[in-house]
Amino acid sequence: MHTRMRTDVIVVAAGSGQRAGEGLPKQYRSLGGVPVLRRTLAGFIGQPGIRNVLPVISPGHAELCDAALAGLDGVLAPVAGGATRQASVRAGLEALAQDPPELVLIHDAARPFVSARLVAEAIAMASAQGAAVPALALVDTIKAVAAPGFLATGPDRNALRGVQTPQAFRYAMIAAAHRAQAGADDLTDDAAVAEAAGHRVAAFAGDPANIKLTTPEDFVTAERRLLAGLADVRTATGFDVHAFGPGDHVVLGGLRIPHTHGLAGHSDADVVLHALTDALLGTIGSGDIGHHFPPSDPQWKGAASDQFLAHAAGLVRAAGGRIAHLDATVICEAPKIGPYREAMRARIAAILDIAVARVSVKATTSEQLGFTGRREGIAALAAATVRLPWID
Structure with missing residues (x-):
């Protein structure tokens, strides 16, 4: 009877990612609305044979890591890495x-597209050979630099x-092997550490999609790849209305x-966020705001509506979707919406963790017609467009 060997994963995330351009370290940047590190770790969680997944992070990135991994189950508490990749891997191994x-599988945090096939083959090859790495044949000719600006014949790419x-x-x-090579921090990967300790390293087929995010252009390519997998574009609408009552705001x-x-x-009566919530729920066929937050439930009395909108967005993301655009129209004679329009866009974007450019807020009157024209209340219309994985 075959017994699966206990396998843990170390995800190395202690670097600064300076070549990726300005902003957060690359492992904490958003990719398809999800931090890169979270996406990478999720690729191992629940895979057959995987017992523990351990991130190794920079000591100065603890808050960034906590935010990126909030609510993600199946991950060990991060450990602090060192000044070099080797030192970080050693910290994870210890x-x-x-x-x-x-x-043990050792993986770069900046490779968020690890596949189930790669994980399975890595486990099988390590079990059989002791040491194995995924490798790809080169498609470009490799040249040596003979002098600045000039090239010479290089190695045979068939052997690389x-x-x-x-x-x-x-x-x-x-x-x-890592303990033995503790003073030689110039080895470029763990295969080199194993080889320096006298071990042979086997190779198995890599995956061209398993790219490493290094430059700003790599992030653009990765975003395009994610969008290509979200071919089901859906649009839904929402509507809400509330009457005026006593108050000063x-x-x-x-x-x-x-x-x-x-x-x-029953809640804070935010017609804009209510309409947007219904629109988002409509894109995934998940009922309406009253279904998720019944007005008969006393816990929602006076509740802030940002939690309703965030809940709807969470359901979209749980379905594998991304919010492409939101549009809201406020219908009232007063108050004037124009002075607050940009702040509304920014607030909605912050609630949903999307770019402000993906949010539109408009306002109109009803030319003194109907209940809004008589200044009896405020109404809002909304439309949401999301991208989802295609389901037949």
Whole structure:
């Protein structure tokens, strides 16, 4: 009877990612609305044979890591890495030493497209060979630099391979190899550490899609790849209305706006966020705001509507979707919406963690017709467009 070997994963995320351009370190940047590190870790969680997944981070990135991984189950508490990649991997290996696995996979945080096939083959090859790495045949001719601006004949590309991660090893072997090479921090990957310790490293087929995010252009390519997988574009609408009541302000688009009256409602009566919530729920066929937050439930009395909108967006993301655009139209004679329009856009974008450019807020009157024209209340129309994986 075949017994699967205990396998842990170390995800190395301690670098600064300076070549990726300005902004957050690349492992904490958003890719398809999800931090890169979270996307990478999720690629291992729940895979057959994987026991633990351990991120190794920079000591100065603890808050960034906590935010990126909030609510993600199946991940060990991060450990602090070192000044070099080798030092970071050693820190991860030592953190696993109290309850060591039989096999360990070592993976770059900046490779968020690891596939189930790569994980399975890495485990199988490490089990059979002791040390194995995914590798790709080169398609470009490789040249040597003879002098500045000039090239000379280079090595035979048929004898060369581009090496990826996850690199897979028997834990005891690679831990000993890293300890033996602790003073030689110029080795470029864990295969080199194993080879320096006298071990042979096998190769198995890599995956061209398993790219490493290094430059700003890599992020553009990765975003395009994610969008290509979201071919089901859906649009839905929402509508809400609330009557005026006693008060000195209204809540619209998540903002408190001074006014001669308030809006009557079980929650904060934010017609803009309510309409947007219904529009988002409509894109995934998930009922309406009253279904998720019944007005008969006392816990929602006076509740801030930003949590309703965030909940709807969470359901879209749980379905594998991305919010492409939101559009809201406020219908009222007063208060004037224009002075608050940009702040509303910014607030809605912040609630949903999307770019402000993906949010539109408009306003109109009803030319003194109907209940809004008589200044009896405020209405809002909304439309949401999302991209989802195609389902037949």
